[in-house]
Amino acid sequence: MTSADLRTRNQVRLLRAVHDADAPLTRADAARRLGIGRNTAGALVAELERARLLHEVPAETSGRGRPTTLLVPHPDGPLAFAVDFREDAWTLASVALGGAITELEGGEHDRTPRAFADIRAAIERHASGRLAVVGFATSGPIRDGRRLHISHLAWEDVELDDLIGADWPTTAVDNDARLAGLAEARRGALRGMGTAMHFHIDFDIGGTLLLGGDAQRGAHNIAGEFGHMPLTGSALRCMCGVLGCWSLDVGANALMRRFGGEPGYGTGRELAQEVLRRAEDGDPEAGAAVDANAAALGRGLGALANALDPEAISLSGLGVDLIRLRREVIEDHCAEGLMAFRRDEPPRIVSGTVGAAGPLTGAAEIAWDAILTEAWVRARR
Amino acid sequence: MTSADLRTRNQVRLLRAVHDADAPLTRADAARRLGIGRNTAGALVAELERARLLHEVPAETSGRGRPTTLLVPHPDGPLAFAVDFREDAWTLASVALGGAITELEGGEHDRTPRAFADIRAAIERHASGRLAVVGFATSGPIRDGRRLHISHLAWEDVELDDLIGADWPTTAVDNDARLAGLAEARRGALRGMGTAMHFHIDFDIGGTLLLGGDAQRGAHNIAGEFGHMPLTGSALRCMCGVLGCWSLDVGANALMRRFGGEPGYGTGRELAQEVLRRAEDGDPEAGAAVDANAAALGRGLGALANALDPEAISLSGLGVDLIRLRREVIEDHCAEGLMAFRRDEPPRIVSGTVGAAGPLTGAAEIAWDAILTEAWVRARR
DNA sequence: CATTTTTTGTTCAAGTCGTGAACAAAAAAC
DNA sequence: GTTTTTTGTTCACGACTTGAACAAAAAATG
Known part of the structure; x- marks a missing residue:
């Protein structure tokens, strides 16, 4: 690595800071954030402007001091x-x-x-x-x-x-x-966390472990099938070929099975939504089904928390509805699955904030x- | 980061290369490995020698070319x-x-x-x-x-x-x-792997996920309790406070329970060793117990492989004996727990090579x- | 045994980089 | 109108890596 590479490295760091910030950064802000001098920042930005990677616009002043510029995407940038x-x-x-x-x-x-x-x-x-x-x-x-x-x-x-x-x-x-998990880690509910998890609950469960803002991929890029661990003691065989998957008890397929629908990826999403609606309206049968779903969800989350110790777990898809309707059920069963000494500091279970755009x-x-x-x-x- | 920091960074990289290599590195080797010139390497090493962090000794020549030096720890080094x-x-x-x-x-x-x-x-x-x-x-x-x-x-x-x-x-x-897992990742059976897992089987199971040669710690430094996930459908309550832990079916405690010993951390290690010995000698009751242990181990490993997709899984403690006596049982039950589409490429299950020194x-x-x-x-x- | 080939060490000029200090500029506060 | 605060700009300086050229030391070659 020569000193020229140092320049490139700092420029990437600068661009990354701009990309990751939730509000536009001023040039002076960026310099402070990267721990470099204002002069260096000026040189970096000038070069990036010439490369059409960054554009400077006057920032409306706030407080005293010489007015600075906002670092925004270049209008002809990538x-x-x-x-x-x-x-x-x-x-x-x-x-x-x-x-x-x-x-x-x-x-x-x-x-x-x-x-x-x-x-x-x-x-x-x-x-x-x-x-x-x-x-x-x-x-x-x-x-x-x-x-x-x-x-x-x-x-x-x-x-x-x-x-x-x-x-x-x-x-x-x-x-x-x-x-979707990466989106939560970078721009949503899991932002800034060192260890976190995200699960998307649709027909079944898919998820990811997020470490330092990056989603783990595994050795063959197929990590994340948390739904296909036997966490809830089911005796059924899953479509994936394994006995007793967690996914059999959580998600739309589990609701469909309970209400006579054939598990699979057809129109079941509407059925699931209807069950949730009925549960919300007080229908006891639907309510029991949602309870079971939430309980199984919580039980699995507790088990995973023992193994991976996430700071927080975010959910998307049906998970958002389950949190809304049955937060307590999820949390109680999660606590039951947690080793006793961890129960005073359980993982936070939150709805994803990026939502369907995940x-x-x-x-x-x-x-x-x-x-x-x-x-x-x-x-x- | 100034250019002086660049020097320090390269020196750390050099020291790290020396530390990680399994055979002493020559100076020219190190330069190639770091992608720096021989002149730069010379400057780096000279400074490190002065700082008593590295020592150069003549390398016995091999092949033609000017003889070089071996980079070894400094006799007064840290x-x-x-x-x-x-x-x-x-x-x-x-x-x-x-x-x-x-x-x-x-x-x-x-x-x-x-x-x-x-x-x-x-x-x-x-x-x-x-x-x-x-x-x-x-x-x-x-x-x-x-x-x-x-x-x-x-x-x-x-x-x-x-x-x-x-x-x-x-x-x-x-x-x-x-x-122990970190040791396998750095100097043992898991060396060089991007995603791997290690489990130590003693009275119960503890383990770690290894990513890029580093052991994951979790948000509260208590990640790794894989033994306390309900992966084998046990109906017993574990000492940890949770129902159905994997550890109830794998390890010395599981053997002790089967042979009348009281689960706990007393003298059970000898009992476990005796059961293994008897199984090895063909005792059917002990053999069945070891079979059950190996089956439960494999079942859990398969489930974890679905979620985390390790390239290989290394075992220590009783796991080494179980691999020696019942490799097939472990692998068969692991495959049963793997999603069908992964069965043609299962994680390699290997004995740790660092052993008790882990x-x-x-x-x-x-x-x-x-x-x-x-x-x-x-x-x- | 002298020469050639191969590999490594060393020297040196060249090109870059970030820094710190000093100063200028521009706004708000007094 | 003056002072204070914040930011931009300029410039000399020290430090780094590089690449090329050359020297050194061994093995291979004939």
């Missing part, structure tokens, strides 16, 4: 696109430095890999020279970052390379639940992660 | 001490740069916190000006790095600060199972981690 590919629809958005999301287009799809062609066409419709990296969120595990297993679309071992081909822009792909937001984050590197910035100068 | 504090005994060792361990002293103790005074006296007997940091391995969770919970010594919430006082040398403390080795690693920092090296120059 953009990340983010794609949220769901089971029957997709969304394409553009994301500027700092994380501001502009939805560009969305569409439904026919559940065949052809959908990727539609998405690529949409990307091309909106792409300009400013497009730098596409972040892509999809459901299902993505083994080694290349092979898709989306069971409810009956995509088994679909090669990602075949789908996106060589003519796509630079792309960073990851799993939706994991990206996968899209997380996709934007991994795209910007690919941009905010020394290699990329060095090449841009 | 030393780490490592302590392994077990339930009834302790060991004190001295560890040089590179990880070479010299056992200094050991002793038994009376299971009261007084043991710490003995250990401190031993440290003082052996300490010289070269002692830099003491790494300390103890059983039981250490909440926030300060409060000990060693249930089988009936130490509940013992304040570590009271025990080691202000007059101890700089100390890095951590849990023994976690340090906690001591891990303690040495965290001590050297505290030395091999930019702040420490800068202060030393």
